Amino acid sequence: MTAVPLRRRRAPSLPVAWRRPAALAGALVLLAWVVVALIVPLLPLEDPLRQSVGAAFQAPSAAHLFGTDQLGRDVLSRTLWGVRSSLPLAVALVAGSLVIGSVLGALAGYLGGVVDEVIMRVADLVFAFPTIILAMVVAAALGPSLVNAVIALLIVSWPNYARVMRALVLGARGQEYVIAGRLLGAGPLTSLRRDVLPNVSAPMLVLAMLDFGNQILLLAGLSFLGLGAVPPTPEWGSMVADGVVQFSSWWLATFPGLAIFSVVVAFNLIGDSLRDALDPRTAGAVQGSSI
Amino acid sequence: MTARLQVEAATVTYRQPGRGVLTAVDGVDLRVEPGEVVGLVGESGCGKSTLARAACGLEPLAGGRILLDGEPVQRLGLRAREVRLRRIQMVFQNPYASLNPRRRVGAQIEDGRRVAAGAPAPVGELLESVGLDAAAASRYPHEFSGGQRQRVAIARAMATRPDLLIGDEPIASLDASLQARVAALMRRVALENGASLLFISHDLAVVRAIADRIAVMQSGRIVEQGPAEQVWAAPQHPYTRRLLAAIPVADGLGRLPAV
DSSP states (O other): OOSSOSOOOOOOOHHHHTTSHHHHHHHHHHHHHHHHHHHGGGSSOOOTTOOOGGGTTOOSOSSSTTOBOTTOOBHHHHHHHHHHHHHHHHHHHHHHHHHHHHHHHHHHHHHOHHHHHHHHHHHHHHHTSOHHHHHHHHHHHHOSOHHHHHHHHHHHHHHHHHHHHHHHHHHHHTSHHHHHHHHTTOOHHHHIIIIIGGGTHHHHHHHHHHHHHHHHHHHHHHHHTTSSSOTTSOOHHHHHHHHHTOTTOTHHHHHHHHHHHHHHHHHHHHHHHHHHHHSHHHHTTSTTOOO | OOOSEEEEEEEEEEEETTTEEEEEEEEEEEEEOTTOEEEEEOOTTSSHHHHHHHHTTOSOOSEEEEEETTEEOOOOOSSOOOGGGGGEEEEOSOTTTSSOTTSOHHHHHHHHHHTOSSOOOOHHHHHHHTTOOGGGGGSOGGGSOHHHHHHHHHHHHHTTOOSEEEEESTTTTSOHHHHHHHHHHHHHHHHHTTOEEEEEESOHHHHHHHOSEEEEEETTEEEEEEEHHHHHHSOOSHHHHHHHHTSOOOSSSOOOOOO
């Protein structure tokens, strides 16, 4: 046996994920939306709030590429402005439930006992109701606004993360390297931070990416039901809601619907690729990651 | 004189749902003196690993007690290990599971140095003492082979300057060609650092080469113990004789060991 390590090879890592065409496509779509969100005030668009009742329900034309809605507002402008409320809120929502769920799940899994019981029974309580119904109840109680919709969705979303995190931590804390760390004197928090969490973060990240689509749809759903964005704020969910009651004007629901669709697909593509790239069993299939 | 490790009538039981209680370790007495290497042998499932874990405080005792330098070894619960008990260190069976895959091995050895009693050797020196390159500190565990990882695990345990090193089948998952070398390495680094070594293995031939005393375990009990040469040359218990007869002889005849 030589004293020199025989192999030098990288662990599956995030940059590898971007070599997948699907992940790249998803990232480009998201990047495009971020750019739109940043420069939309500079674009030569009509004011998304400007009404002209005389020009209501106009089909897409050269003047209004996406047509106009029931109040004569430009749908193209409203769709592009809508990314400013939909995307940041979805990011805040997923980040929030990821953090809350991870912390609670990690504590439940690592500490066990009463802490585990209390946290997981509260999670069960949330699981016992259909997600959208519970979110509606909470949002209705808080009053309609986008921030309240996000709070409502945080309350119904964290248990998913907590449950997965708890299972991951339960599996990891019996690992020999965790026990070895404890024998070296690591307390529970050091052990969690140093030995447990870094080794379970990859699946949590994938879960969050795949959850983005869900959360955008839920947020749109609450807005659709009138519990999220307050008119006249341009928001995709409420735009779709306005559109579906006007069957003859197909463009009202179609364009914001396509916007939601593009973001959801983009996040799912990234999430899928991330999962494959971080899973050692499929990591070898990544192009260019030859060992 | 108090023993470094004293196991008195230790009993460890597991409750098996629907099948009653399994007694893995059944009233075992065992002493490890300062600077002594004790080999604990027995077949799979005889309770030797459970006994090792109990000696570390990783298993709750159903009866008896375990003392380190005359003071009881408490069970490792949720709290941080008390300083006194950090002088017991363990080298685990599976070198692929005993190192954190996300941290450089140097940082993991550093964790050991930080809790050392007295002045610990530098990381590079520790790596060299187990036959690795000092530059290996900046590498991740997956860049090492199984035998090299086990050396890293030994270096991490020794970084704490322990009084008692426990090897829980540390050579079981290594190539046959490496087993004797890693076992000898554990004896050497333990004794050089003034630590006692409790070495658990199912391989009596390897244990004989490194142990001062051998204890033979069967079905949760210690059936025979004594100086290594005595157990090897004049086994008293029939089970020990069977273990000895099961060691293959490299005589070129291709015979299987007698059973």
